Amino acid sequence: MQTLPYSALTNEHISHVYEAYYRAFEIFRKVPEVRTLTDNDRFCEALQTTLKEHLTVIPRLAMGILEIQDSVSGDECDRFMNTLLRSRISRRVIAEQHLALNETFHSPWHFDGKKSAIAPEDEFVGEIFLKCNAKEIVEKCAQRASELTRKAYGPTVSLPKIVLQGHLDTTxxxxxxxxxxxxxxxxxxxLQAVVEQRSSAEPPPIEVLICEAAQHVIIRVSDQGGGIDREILPYLWSFAKGPRRMKRLKNLGKVPRLAATMQDLQLPPSHPESAAGSGEKFGSSLVSLSGRPPDLRLGIGLPMSRIYAEYWAGSLELHSLEGYGCDAFLQISRLGNKNEVLSTRATMDAV
Structure with missing residues (x-):
């Protein structure tokens, strides 16, 4: 962040993020070496506190990037966002994994030798779920997305069916x-594209195809929502550029209040469909971004999704056929056969 022009660092949103990371550095700099379980518990408290404080980072960063266009070019802003968010993912994954393994260590069944066959902890190694079922996750996400779409367009709106095909038993x-x-x-x-494009009583279905291979899994999402506007298509993967900058900035201004406390989420952690109920135990700004009010369009969903996919050595591509619809291709590398795609110091210094 210190490579940005001074005028950019004085932006209130960028400055907020800078100060948050500086405070985190000061906290961890003063943590003594962990030698005992008590030391580790104190370290975990510091981790949890910092993770919660940093829930506002993504929306504040996105607002700051949109506001510093006069001093930093759009291309440079995108490089900065991609590098910083990839580093952020790696830090949070390490922190959350340590907390999850610590929670497992303190679980009652950890030492008694009587693990329950149905204990959810059996399926997790820290935060990593060993048996993610592609069909179940798609169905869960489809249900949540349908609920949010109904809230945005009214309970009487005709939603397209989401049809699953392919290797449905893939884990x-x-x-x-x-x-x-x-x-x-x-x-x-x-869903939003089809609802806005079609006025017929029976909108065309959204097809989700799951393909399993030895090294990866590919999930294709196909809709007939008319495709992406030509004016937006060139900026699909950009955080900083595009024709709807002011509208995005206004909407993003409503998100920090959602991300600030877990109680403010559209879907609370206790809700069975919330992301917090699926292994996200320690708070995540992803929960607030996916559970935001249904009429709030932030313009960062696709570039954020691509960063998360690429971090785990996967990919996300989207093909739009104007006037017809879109095909999105998500390639997932099976964790364990690829290293994370980390940000090196060289790429950070090149921002």
């Missing part, structure tokens, strides 16, 4: 909240 290890965020954004975009 793979993954962090559920990351996958649910990506699929939730894709399905939500498709």
């Amino acid at each position: 793979f290890p993954y962090i559920p909240s990351h996958l649910e965020y990506i699929l939730g954004e894709l399905l939500r975009n498709s």
Whole structure:
């Protein structure tokens, strides 16, 4: 962040994020070496506190990037966002994984040798769910996206059916909240496009195809929502550029209040469909971004989703056929056969 022009760092949103990371550095700098379980518990308290404080980082960053266009070009802003968010993911994954493993260590069944066959902890290694079922996650995301679409367009709106095809018994290890965020954004975009494009009583279905291979899983989401506007298409993966900058900025201004406390989420953590109920135990700004009010369009869903997909050595591509619809292709590498795609110091310094 110190490579940005001074005028950019004085932006209130960028400055907020800078100060948050500086405070985190000061907290961890003063944590003594962990030698005992008591030391580790104190360290975990510091981790949890910092994770919660940083729930506002993504929306504040996005607002700051939109406001500093006069001093930093759009291309440079996008490079900065991609580098910083990838680093943020790696830090949060390490922190949340440590907290989850610590929670497992303190579980009553950990030492008694009587693990329950149905204990959810058996399926997790920290935050990683060993048996993510593609069909179940798509269905869960489809239900949540449908609920939000009904809230946005009214309970009487005709929603397209979401038809699943392909290898429906596919399972793979993954962090559920990351996958649910990506699929939730894709399905939500498709539902909204079809609802706004079609006035017929029976809108065409959204087809989700699951393909399993030895090294990866591909999920294709196909809709007939008319495709993407030509003026928006060039800026589909950009955080900073595009024709709807002021509208995005206004909508993003409503998100920090949602991300500030877990109680403010559209879907509370206790809700069975919330991302917090699927392995995200320690708070995530992804929950607030996916559970935001249904009429709030932020313009960061697709670029955020691509960063999360690419971090785990996957990919996200979208093909639009103007006047007809879109095909989105999410490739998921099976965790364990690829390293995370980390940000190196060289790429940070090149921002």
